[in-house]
Amino acid sequence: GAVVSQHPSWVICKSGTSVKIECRSLDFQATTMFWYRxxxxxxxxxxxxxxxxxxxxxxxxxxxxxxxxxxxSLTLSTLTVTSAHPEDSSFYICSASNKLKDTQYFxxxxxxxxx
Amino acid sequence: xxxxxxTQPGMFVQEKEAVTLDCTYDTSDQSYGLFWYKQPSSGEMIxxxxxxxxxxxxxxxxxxxxxxxxxxxxANLVISASQLGDSAMxxxxxxxxxxxKFYFGSGTKLNVKP
Numbered sequence: 001g002a003v004v005s006q007h008p009s010w011v012i013c014k015s016g017t018s019v020k021i022e023c024r025s026l027d028f029q030a031t032t033m034f035w036y037r038x039x040x041x042x043x044x045x046x047x048x049x050x051x052x053x054x055x056x057x058x059x060x061x062x063x064x065x066x067x068x069x070x071x072x073s074l075t076l077s078t079l080t081v082t083s084a085h086p087e088d089s090s091f092y093i094c095s096a097s098n099k100l101k102d103t104q105y106f107x108x109x110x111x112x113x114x115x
Numbered sequence: 116x117x118x119x120x121x122t123q124p125g126m127f128v129q130e131k132e133a134v135t136l137d138c139t140y141d142t143s144d145q146s147y148g149l150f151w152y153k154q155p156s157s158g159e160m161i162x163x164x165x166x167x168x169x170x171x172x173x174x175x176x177x178x179x180x181x182x183x184x185x186x187x188x189x190a191n192l193v194i195s196a197s198q199l200g201d202s203a204m205x206x207x208x209x210x211x212x213x214x215x216k217f218y219f220g221s222g223t224k225l226n227v228k229p
Contacts, residue, residue: 043219046217103150104162106159106161108157111158
């Protein structure tokens with residue numbers, strides 16, 4: 001299957017700082033990238049859908065000014081958590097897809113801890 | 116509204132036996148795909164199997180098969196000959212093509228006993 005990388009795999013930051021998470025599709029062009037958040041023992045919660053060259057579509061309840069998503073190229077999308085607070089601590093997972101009738105390929109996830 | 120339901124929060128199966136993980140879905144769209152993913156304790160999401168809404172035959176991938184019953188809107192995952200490494204969370208998901216996003220179930224935690 002296709003390979004998606006995510007960096008960093010974990011990050012600890014102080015409250016009030018911003019954190020950027022990168023998601024790269026390594027061997028295919030991703031027309032769509034998805035960003036998810038997952039709390040312990042829970043399912044994935046879709047935060048936003050990002051199409052290359054256009055603005056991300058955020059799910060209801062997700063603050064677009066807090067979670068900035070950029071999909072600058074067909075292989076890279078970034079999620080920036082601005083002014084992070086302890087309640088933003090979570091496991092963030094990206095995925096990438098290049099065909100509508102196809103699976104999404106997941107990155108390994110980023111564990112964010114805000115102190 | 117689109118919805119995926121997994122009614123089994125946790126399941127146990129004896130090693131080498133088969134197990135069925137339930138998944139029902141709800142959508143008014145005619146064109147969609149159904150997926151199963153495995154999430155081990157490491158957190159990575161692993162794609163297992165896909166079934167398109169227009170596919171007439173049930174999908175199979177090695178030890179995984181998808182029991183697709185369109186009229187009942189169910190897409191159960193069958194794992195044959197369970198292995199200890201199958202212990203993980205399993206998520207059923209649906210992609211509705213008109214909306215181009217995935218809807219996930221709440222997951223089933225499978226424990227394989229030696």
